[in-house]
Amino acid sequence: MEFNDTEYINSLFIFKDRATKLLNKIVTDTPDKKYDTIVDIGCGTGVVTQMLAHRLMVDHIYGIDIDSGVIEFAKHTHNESNIQYINQDISAEWYELAPGLRALEGRVSLVFSSACFQWIDNKRNAMKNIYRLLKNGGKICADIMQIPDLFEGFPDMYEKFTGNIQNIPTKVQQMNVWSDLFQEFNLKIISQEFILENHTIPEKAFIDHFMPMLICLWAKYWIDYSKVRDEVQHLIYERS
Numbered sequence: 001m002e003f004n005d006t007e008y009i010n011s012l013f014i015f016k017d018r019a020t021k022l023l024n025k026i027v028t029d030t031p032d033k034k035y036d037t038i039v040d041i042g043c044g045t046g047v048v049t050q051m052l053a054h055r056l057m058v059d060h061i062y063g064i065d066i067d068s069g070v071i072e073f074a075k076h077t078h079n080e081s082n083i084q085y086i087n088q089d090i091s092a093e094w095y096e097l098a099p100g101l102r103a104l105e106g107r108v109s110l111v112f113s114s115a116c117f118q119w120i121d122n123k124r125n126a127m128k129n130i131y132r133l134l135k136n137g138g139k140i141c142a143d144i145m146q147i148p149d150l151f152e153g154f155p156d157m158y159e160k161f162t163g164n165i166q167n168i169p170t171k172v173q174q175m176n177v178w179s180d181l182f183q184e185f186n187l188k189i190i191s192q193e194f195i196l197e198n199h200t201i202p203e204k205a206f207i208d209h210f211m212p213m214l215i216c217l218w219a220k221y222w223i224d225y226s227k228v229r230d231e232v233q234h235l236i237y238e239r240s
Helices: 005-011 013-029 047-055 068-077 123-133 155-160 171-184 203-219 229-239
Strands: 034-041 057-065 083-087 108-114 134-143
Touching (some): 013 134, 047 083, 047 108, 068 083, 108 123
Parallel strands (some): 057 083, 108 134
16 A cells, blocks of 8 residues: 555544543553553554554554554654564454464463454354464454445435345444354453534545545445446435
């Protein structure tokens, strides 16, 4: 991935804000907690990974992301002596993971992830790998975005695209996917909450960064998205 560093980072203020709130909760709930190893899944440019290093008492942090471009950027701009960045798809088969990541099996105190899990297609494989990484008593703290139903409240639009769209799961159904996986791997849900937030996004940032992300999340529910791409992009812009 190639990007304009400053423009890209400035456009992600919402995600930094979400991650900060999740980190605040960790600090508030366990203010004196010491961590051996933390893995930040979907670390992106490393902004939040560096925040973890500054605000938590931790020996080692591993930031992993599927995008090699942001990993290289993170290495050069948001590094600390106790941070290591790895270019990795967390949903790959265990034997395909980087040796440095596999070496953490059973050693990770905390898996942190903000606004990443919703991108993962093979969720079961990802959870299986996370489970193998966690030490006994280890925890997952994750902020999972919900895929919005663009047509909610606009039944006429469903009719317009009938035959080319599959039903988008409800918010509860989307969360139940993760809840079922936690249960499958004997992970207890300590707390869970739904948060609805409103944000004002500068027009250029919305067009250049947020609209493409929405489309990527949403396009998988089309049978043939290429046929309606332009019309859907216009609709997202109009409704947002």
